[in-house]
Amino acid sequence: MVDLILRTVRDDNDFTAFNAALHSVFLQDPQDDEVELYRAFTDFDRMFGFHDGARWASTAGDYGKQVTLPGGAQVPVAAVTAVTVSPAHRRRGLLTQMMRYQLDGIRARGTEALAMLFASETMIYGRFGYGLASQNTVLTGQVRDLGFRQEVDLGDGVVAETDAATLLAHGPAIFDRATADLPGRMARPHPWWDYQIHDNDERRKDSGRVRFALHHEPDGTPSGFAIYRPKSDWTATGPTGTLHIEEVRATNPRAYARIWRFLLEMDLVRSMKYDGAAVDEPLRYLLADQRALQCAVVDGIFVRLVDVARALALRRYAAPVDIVLDVRDEFCPWNTGRYRLQGGLDGAECESTDAPADIAISARDLGAIYLGGISAAQLTAAGLVDELTPGSALRAAVAFGWPVAPAIPDHF
Ligand SMILES: CC(C)(COP(=O)(O)OP(=O)(O)OC[C@H]1O[C@@H](n2cnc3c(N)ncnc32)[C@H](O)[C@@H]1OP(=O)(O)O)[C@@H](O)C(=O)NCCC(=O)NCCS
16 A cells, blocks of 8 residues: 655645546536636645655645625635545545644644535535534526516616626625625635636536626626526517526616516526525515525525634624634634623633533534624524523624624635
């Protein structure tokens, strides 16, 4: 049996081999153009895995990103990605060793107090202290049934198709304003925009080429955009086109509503699909017939607090809170202990304490409630969080909860 060495990616060629290995485990063929896009935002020192001297037996890594927390603070996050173990090496503990190496590394680096990831399978990461913290929805409907409530104000702006260069000129500023307070939103520097709007055969496999629309205010200010892919189709009785919506952002409600009308009234389109919408996507509330928009809830992002005290002090709380948490963390034992959390809408402090605890919670469930999308009260009702002081689960739920559901528009 060949010895496996845990090491980081060394150079460009090594990165190409790393991508070939991880795509193979994902049962995909690496797309050269996509790999070039990754290269632009990948820090090789953060990409690692087990190597047998000839090839990568496993891969993992993270991107240093900025995430928005409840209350609007933007903080560094390790956005975990590229996790694979080859079929020849699976179920021998390689993933466990990589998670150990990565979480120790994040802690030692000290830049990020938390890590986040999307899981291919939801069973994988709970054991490493990742909690499922958000949900996404897949919205589908027949566009002719998706009329708006009468009182919806569409404003006097105009929407028109545009090209990639124009979208790139205005989209980033619109995105930043439109999502400034969205919990879970990640900053999207230039290379990530290139990745977001890229097109190739693989991305077109269910639809046509990617298209863009911009909304302008009457004074000419760009204030909204849509990214979408039409799929043309016909039957004997006429057109049955589908619009695959990838993203809709606007800096004000009128622009948001008007862009949606532009999309939903496109000629020859009969149905729409918006994969990756927030659970509380405002489109749902604009409709006269809310039932006409089907909403399938799917899992969103997993959160892992690497430094519990620091992470809890970074976010804001929806109500004043003064609570002692007894945290259990088997995989990152440095977090195990009691913490006094005091905070509210203006900020928070969190310190180790010997005071008696109000609630006992695992690192995994603390990760789950961290972005405000999962209720501490419901985790208590499920028996996963222990309420030690009567009423504290509800107090924790009100403080940790947030009026806007977390949503993570970017995939990584
Ligand atoms: C998921 C994957 C990385 C696991 O790697 P691995 O080296 O086999 O994992 P380990 O041997 O360290 O397993 C650790 C534990 O997790 C469990 N586990 C691992 N993968 C699991 C899965 N997909 N579903 C359920 N449990 C899983 C193992 O059974 C083991 O449990 P145990 O400690 O009780 O015995 C690997 O199967 C893989 O590459 N899958 C395809 C790509 C993928 O989905 N990657 C994840 C991207 S988010």
